[in-house]
Amino acid sequence: MSDTLLTTTGLAVSYGAVKAVRGSDLEVKEGEVVALLGPNGAGKSSTLRAIVGLIKYQGSVTFAGEDLTGAPTERIVSMGISMVPEGRRLFPQLTVRENLLLGAPRKAKIDALFDELLEKLPILRERLNQQAGTLSGGEQQQVALARALMSKPRLLLIDEPSLGLAPTIVDAVYQILADLRKTGLAMVIVEQEVMRVLKFADRAYAMTTGQIALQGRAEDLLASNEIKKVYLGGA
Amino acid sequence: MDALISYLVNVISLGGTYALLALGLAVVFSVLGLINFAHGELMTLTGYVLLAGILTGQQFWVAVLIAVLACGLAAVLMEFAAFRPVRNASGATLLMTSFAVSMLLQVLFQNGISARGQAIPVPPWLTTSISIGNSQISKVQVMSITIGILALIALKIFFDRSYWGWAIRAAADDFEVVGLMGIKASRLISFAFLLSGLLAGIAGVLWVVQRGSVDPLMGFKPVLAAFIVAVIGGLGSLTGAVAGGFILSAIEIALQTWLPAGVMPYRDAITYTVVVIILSFFPNGIFGKRDQEKV
Numbered sequence: 001m002s003d004t005l006l007t008t009t010g011l012a013v014s015y016g017a018v019k020a021v022r023g024s025d026l027e028v029k030e031g032e033v034v035a036l037l038g039p040n041g042a043g044k045s046s047t048l049r050a051i052v053g054l055i056k057y058q059g060s061v062t063f064a065g066e067d068l069t070g071a072p073t074e075r076i077v078s079m080g081i082s083m084v085p086e087g088r089r090l091f092p093q094l095t096v097r098e099n100l101l102l103g104a105p106r107k108a109k110i111d112a113l114f115d116e117l118l119e120k121l122p123i124l125r126e127r128l129n130q131q132a133g134t135l136s137g138g139e140q141q142q143v144a145l146a147r148a149l150m151s152k153p154r155l156l157l158i159d160e161p162s163l164g165l166a167p168t169i170v171d172a173v174y175q176i177l178a179d180l181r182k183t184g185l186a187m188v189i190v191e192q193e194v195m196r197v198l199k200f201a202d203r204a205y206a207m208t209t210g211q212i213a214l215q216g217r218a219e220d221l222l223a224s225n226e227i228k229k230v231y232l233g234g235a
Numbered sequence: 236m237d238a239l240i241s242y243l244v245n246v247i248s249l250g251g252t253y254a255l256l257a258l259g260l261a262v263v264f265s266v267l268g269l270i271n272f273a274h275g276e277l278m279t280l281t282g283y284v285l286l287a288g289i290l291t292g293q294q295f296w297v298a299v300l301i302a303v304l305a306c307g308l309a310a311v312l313m314e315f316a317a318f319r320p321v322r323n324a325s326g327a328t329l330l331m332t333s334f335a336v337s338m339l340l341q342v343l344f345q346n347g348i349s350a351r352g353q354a355i356p357v358p359p360w361l362t363t364s365i366s367i368g369n370s371q372i373s374k375v376q377v378m379s380i381t382i383g384i385l386a387l388i389a390l391k392i393f394f395d396r397s398y399w400g401w402a403i404r405a406a407a408d409d410f411e412v413v414g415l416m417g418i419k420a421s422r423l424i425s426f427a428f429l430l431s432g433l434l435a436g437i438a439g440v441l442w443v444v445q446r447g448s449v450d451p452l453m454g455f456k457p458v459l460a461a462f463i464v465a466v467i468g469g470l471g472s473l474t475g476a477v478a479g480g481f482i483l484s485a486i487e488i489a490l491q492t493w494l495p496a497g498v499m500p501y502r503d504a505i506t507y508t509v510v511v512i513i514l515s516f517f518p519n520g521i522f523g524k525r526d527q528e529k530v
């Protein structure tokens with residue numbers, strides 16, 4: 001298929017004796033929003049971290065027709081994959097502006113992009129010179145998103161965007177994600193709020209103990225009972 | 236009044252050198268989580284290169300420039316040869332490596348040059364004094380203060396304004412995520428060692444010109460002081476390294492100036508006691524990170 005953006009084949013991650021991911025095959029198409037679900041410890045974060053080259057893995061990763069297996073993170077980022085890590089992980093001592101500018105390649109011309117992001121996320125404009133560590137959780141999530149967008153990715157991996165946020169703030173975050181989707185940005189969203197993300201995504205994968213237990217169109221999964229079983233440890 | 240002026244001059248001149256040294260340690264600590272005890276030998280190396288420059292008839296400032304640049308280069312080579320192979324090893328392994336490098340360099344200096352100290356022939360114009368009020372300040376100290384302050388200002392601008400400056404500060408917070416920004420880890424580490432080496436070089440020049448000689452083991456005392464400075468300020472904190480430098484210098488010079496002769500042998504013991512008291516109020520150093528939730 002020509003419109004496939006990302007594929008992982010037999011992706012496996014172990015931490016010493018712990019097998020966190022046991023051979024998963026994922027696919028993301030151009031502009032597609034894919035949810036990655038599963039209970040705690042299922043291997044969702046490990047999957048994302050392997051794709052961006054933060055941890056060693058077995059299996060292969062292909063992106064935009066190129067084999068990225070084992071590639072260093074800086075190459076993966078420059079190819080167009082960006083990640084918002086679990087817990088956001090801003091640089092707390094740096095200002096919001098510094099956080100954002102670090103997200104862009106060093107010599108990139110970013111003025112237009114920077115303005116565009118501040119247009120979309122007006123809260124950040126008031127906070128540009130504030131230390132990132134002093135922002136509220138919702139603001140931090142916006143900075144984390146904006147920082148990841150500074151490298152102009154074609155695929156954004158987001159690990160738990162709603163983690164620790166009040167429901168109204170989660171609404172706002174998903175509103176931002178909806179705007180991003182309109183620009184044709186493909187996304188993989190790891191999310192504990194299953195119903196919310198299934199309503200948003202095109203397709204979903206559900207993992208249990210390192211394996212993909214279930215996959216399908218998001219609306220089909222939403223309608224069926226299968227997904228509940230995954231969380232109850234059945235499937 | 237004159238006593239106060241000369242006290243302040245001494246504090247600023249020594250404090251600036253300590254601050255530069257501690258910043259050099261902090262920069263490497265930011266990217267590797269390592270206190271590089273071989274930092275002191277980089278200073279010693281600077282001293283020998285400076286000496287060689289002067290002895291081969293270079294202009295003083297040319298010799299200084301060459302010595303500082305050589306030190307920066309040596310730091311990059313040190314990382315490449317010694318630390319890169321053990322990059323993913325434990326903190327203890329890295330620390331052992333830094334001790335090994337430190338001792339290896341000491342032995343090389345002893346056997347390759349001389350175990351004895353060598354006098355640094357500073358140019359005559361540097362050995363005169365200027366007077367402020369009734370107090371005499373040596374030109375070496377004027378130079379030391381000027382260079383120290385200029386270097387600190389340049390660093391402040393670098394850390395606040397430049398991409399690599401942000402990257403190093405960010406690395407102190409979260410090295411892994413700096414990688415996610417598309418920055419190549421090994422390049423950032425090389426860069427940190429280059430900067431650290433240049434700082435050791437500047438501090439090394441100030442150190443040997445003040446003491447007037449260079450010897451193979453002279454790096455130990457300043458690197459230990461810089462380590463204490465970094466701990467007082469808060470490991471990994473750049474502001475802390477500067478503040479800590481002036482605090483330690485203020486304590487040391489005060490004791491040296493006003494301690495009765497009979498108690499003088501206990502000077503270092505008293506210094507460390509004061510440091511321990513400071514740390515009991517600020518367990519993570521004055522500008523150290525409060526224990527944050529790890530995600």
Ligand SMILES: Nc1ncnc2c1ncn2[C@@H]1O[C@H](COP(=O)(O)OP(=O)(O)OP(=O)(O)O)[C@@H](O)[C@H]1O
Pocket residue numbers: 015018019020038039040041042043044045046047086
């Ligand atoms: N650095 C590590 N060292 C050892 N084991 C790890 C490490 N990181 C993750 N694991 C283990 O790997 C498994 C998968 O972890 P992972 O973080 O990928 O799960 P997750 O699906 O993201 O869970 P959560 O929903 O809690 O974030 C877990 O059993 C976890 O304990």
Ligand SMILES: [Mg+2]
Pocket residue numbers: 044045046086159
């Ligand atoms: Mg996770």
